[in-house]
Amino acid sequence: MSVICDTCGARLPEGAGMCELCGTSVDGVEHEASIVEDEIVDVLDSAxxxxxxxxxxxxxxxxxxxxxxxxxxxxxxxxxxxxxxxxxxxxxxxxxxxxxxxxxxxxxxxxxxxxxxxxxxxxxxxxYIISSMSSxxxxxxxxxxxxxxxxxxxxxxxxxxxxxxxxxxxxxxxxxxxxxxxxxxxxxxxxxxxxxxxxxxxxxxxxxxxxxxxxxxxxxxxxxxxxxxxxxxxxxxxxxxxxxxxxxxxxxxxxxxxxxxxxxxxxxxxxxxxMMAIQETNTVLEADSLHMQANFNRGIMLMQIDRNTQAMEQFEKVKRIVGDVDDPVYQRAELLIARLNGESAAVSQ
Known part of the structure; x- marks a missing residue:
C-alpha cells in the first residue's frame, strides 16, 4: 500500500521512510540530505x-x-x-x-x-510531478x-x-x-x-x-x-x-x-x-556536487515546494559555481534570488 507525503503530497512506495521529493520522513521529520532536485519547464513552448x-x-x-x-x-x-x-x-x-x-x-x-x-x-x-502524484x-x-x-x-x-x-x-x-x-x-x-x-x-x-x-x-x-x-x-x-x-x-x-x-x-x-527525474538528478549530484545544471535544477525544485530559504542558498551556490557575473546562468540565479527575497518580504508584511 502506498503512502502519501503530508508535506508535498507525493505518493511514496510502501515501506518508504522518507519522501524522495521533499525530504520529509513519514513521521514528519525532514532530512536535509535528500531534498529534491530538478526540472525547468518552459511554459511558453505551447506558443x-x-x-x-x-x-x-x-x-x-x-x-x-x-x-x-x-x-x-x-x-x-x-x-x-x-x-x-x-x-x-x-x-x-x-x-x-x-x-x-x-x-x-x-x-x-x-x-x-x-x-x-x-x-x-x-x-x-x-x-507537474507534485500535482500528478498528489492527486x-x-x-x-x-x-x-x-x-x-x-x-x-x-x-x-x-x-x-x-x-x-x-x-x-x-x-x-x-x-x-x-x-x-x-x-x-x-x-x-x-x-x-x-x-x-x-x-x-x-x-x-x-x-x-x-x-x-x-x-x-x-x-x-x-x-x-x-x-x-x-x-x-x-x-x-x-x-x-x-x-x-x-x-x-x-x-x-x-x-x-x-x-x-x-x-x-x-x-x-x-x-x-x-520520479526517476529526482533519482537521476540525485545521482548526478552525488557524483559531482558542483554540477552547475543539476544544482540550478535543484534550486528550482526547492522554490516550487516553497522552501525559499533553501532555494536562495542553492542559487547562491550556483553563482559561486559559475563565478562570472556576466554569465546568463549567474544572472538568472540572481533574478530568482531577488524574486524569492521579494516573496519573503511580502509574506513577512
Missing amino acids: SVFCTSCGRKNPAGANYCAKCGTELEQLDDFSSAKKKTRNPKAKQAPSHQDRAAVSGSDSEVGKRIIVIVASALLVVVAL GRSGSDSATALPLDQVVEEPLAPQFASRQTELQDRMLGLSGDRLIALRRELVDLYFAAGRLDLAATESEFIATALQSEDEWSVVGNLYYDWMERKDISLRAPWARKAVGAYQEVLKLNPDNLDVRTDMAIAYMYDPQNS
Whole structure:
C-alpha cells in the first residue's frame, strides 16, 4: 500500500521512510540530505510561430516552416533557451561536420543546457510531478499518454519529399559506410525541413550501427528538442525516446553526468517514470556536487515546494559555481534570488 507525503503530497512506495521529493520522513521529520532536485519547464513552448510567406502555423521553436520551408522569424525572446540541434541558414542543409560538433562542445544541443539562460525567460513548473502524484493520477496519466506508434505527425513538406524518396531509393541494397553516408544526407535533409523527429529516427539507425557515445547523444538530443516543441500533454512519447537514447549513452559511459542530467529532465515528461527525474538528478549530484545544471535544477525544485530559504542558498551556490557575473546562468540565479527575497518580504508584511 502506498503512502502519501503530508508535506508535498507525493505518493511514496510502501515501506518508504522518507519522501524522495521533499525530504520529509513519514513521521514528519525532514532530512536535509535528500531534498529534491530538478526540472525547468518552459511554459511558453505551447506558443506558435506563423510563417510570413505562406501563413502556416508552426510549433514554437520551429526554425523552418513545415509547409514551404521558409526560415521562421522568432518574434519574441521567450523561445526555449535550450540550444537547438541546428541553426542552419535558410534552405541550406547543414554539413555533417556541424552535426558532429553537436555532441562535443558548448554548442551542443541537450548537453549542459537544461538550465534556463535567457534573461527574458519565464521559468517553471516542477509542480507537474507534485500535482500528478498528489492527486493520485499516476495511472490515469500514463493511460492517456499515447504510445509512440500512435502518435501521428504531419508528412514531410512536399518540397523535401522528392529528395527523401531519392535518398531512400539509393539506400536499397547498401550496407556499411556507404549506407551510413546516405543516412547522414537524409538527416541533413530533415534538419533543413525542420523535422527533428525524422532526423532523430534516421540518426538512431546510425547510432545503432556505430555504437558511439556521441552518435547516441545526438539521437537523444534530437528527440529531446522535438519533445520541447510539443505541448506538455503530448511530450511523453518523445520523452521516452530521448530517455532510451540517453540510456544507450550511459551504457557506453556511465560517468557522462551531462547526459544523465538531460535524461533526468526528459523523465519529468513521462508520467510512468516521473520520479526517476529526482533519482537521476540525485545521482548526478552525488557524483559531482558542483554540477552547475543539476544544482540550478535543484534550486528550482526547492522554490516550487516553497522552501525559499533553501532555494536562495542553492542559487547562491550556483553563482559561486559559475563565478562570472556576466554569465546568463549567474544572472538568472540572481533574478530568482531577488524574486524569492521579494516573496519573503511580502509574506513577512
